[in-house]
Amino acid sequence: MGRFGVVRIGVACAGLVALAACQSTETKTAAHATPNAKAAAASAELTRKANAAAAAKVRANELGKIPVIMYHRITDKPGGTDDRTPAQFRTELERLASEKYVPITAAEYVTGKIAIPAGTHPVVLTFDDSSPSQLTLDEMGTPKADTAVGILLDVAKKHPGFRPVATFYVIRDMFGKFSPEERAQVLGWLSQNGFDIGNHTRDHLNLLGKSEKEVTEQIAAGQKLITDLDKKVQVHTLALPYGNQPRDKKWALHGSGNGVRYDYQGVFLAGYTPAPSPFTKEFDPVGIPRIRSMDKKGDCVKFCSTAWLDELNAHPDERFTSDGNVATVAYPKFKAPFVDKNFAAIALPY
Incomplete structure (x- = not known):
């Protein structure tokens, strides 16, 4: 194999090593992101439940x-x-x-x-x-x-x-x-x-x-x-x-x-x-x-x-x-069919 062939193989190998390293880094990042995403989701759910409980306490009906x-x-x-x-x-x-x-x-x-x-x-x-x-x-x-x-x-x-x-x-x-x-x-x-x-x-x-x-x-x-x-x-x-x-x-x-x-x-x-x-x-x-x-x-x-x-x-x-929270629209669950779709993202049924 000539001198130039060896060089081409060397470059290809270097690219594969870099790609493997990049993939390894992405895998590690994803592995770290997943627990963080789960923690954020869990925190959001706790907040939603707390807001719903507060809304229920005052019988909110927005x-x-x-x-x-x-x-x-x-x-x-x-x-x-x-x-x-x-x-x-x-x-x-x-x-x-x-x-x-x-x-x-x-x-x-x-x-x-x-x-x-x-x-x-x-x-x-x-x-x-x-x-x-x-x-x-x-x-x-x-x-x-x-x-x-x-x-x-x-x-x-x-x-x-x-x-x-x-x-x-x-x-x-x-x-x-x-x-x-x-x-x-x-x-x-x-x-x-x-x-x-x-x-x-x-x-x-x-x-x-x-x-x-x-x-x-x-x-x-x-x-x-x-x-x-x-x-x-x-x-x-x-x-x-x-x-x-x-x-x-x-x-x-x-x-x-x-x-x-x-x-x-x-x-x-x-x-x-x-x-x-x-x-x-x-x-x-x-x-x-x-x-x-x-x-x-x-x-x-x-x-x-x-x-x-x-x-x-x-x-x-x-x-x-x-419910005292301008960022949510709180109401008893059974009233859900009456909510305008434009407010679905901030709806808070309880």
Whole structure:
């Protein structure tokens, strides 16, 4: 065999030795990785079991119903069935606090960011039409005591854990302010203090039966009204005027008009039941129900806030109860068929 043949064999042998060494190293690495992977899996399973046990202890049901309560004016002289007196509003908030409800915003609800303590229940407080009775600031930028925000802040101060947050669906008549500067002051105060701002269209027109152009232009104009005043405000949701959906429901969720684009994660109606959990198959972002705030009388014997809070209190397993862990969706095992597939990875049945 010539000199060059010997060299070729030597190179080949060297390659085989290197390959064998490499394979040996990989085998050793795999051997070390397997126990580590098993340990990680065992640790994850222990964590899951501990989380499930904690969820079971508080009877967590994050597939349960959530009351989204609709308010309009808070006034000593109600002008209609949508108005509530300051005393009535305070009484309802005190009841919610005593029954372990914790306010969240509409944006938090539709995005599933429900970070409340274990054993408590979310409630969404929404205010339509941006009336001065909902928020009026004094010369020092403090909410007046008899406004909705003033009352909410006072109740929260007396009940630690009762978050003073709500969602305000604004229109052109923005809290009784007319100059851009005054309007920007109010919107800025809300966003800087953890409140949520939603679109209620610019002119509060009934969108029922309107053309796509009319619908999208009204919604886009409402979007522009907000973002022109405060570009930092992110608008996540829309409340339909009178609760009436347009001919194509999706027009309310996504669209554009006069060069302004809107893309929302939720569209709210005006009645008459608690809303589904955002983690269920039942959740429909284009038609989220709300409950009118009212005592049990007339049409409200069954379908307004007092009646529904009574119903949920009488059947506590039907309402949303948090496990206290925003990274999981906890529920009794038999409710598994109702979980939206998008949340399967963080599902925690027990």
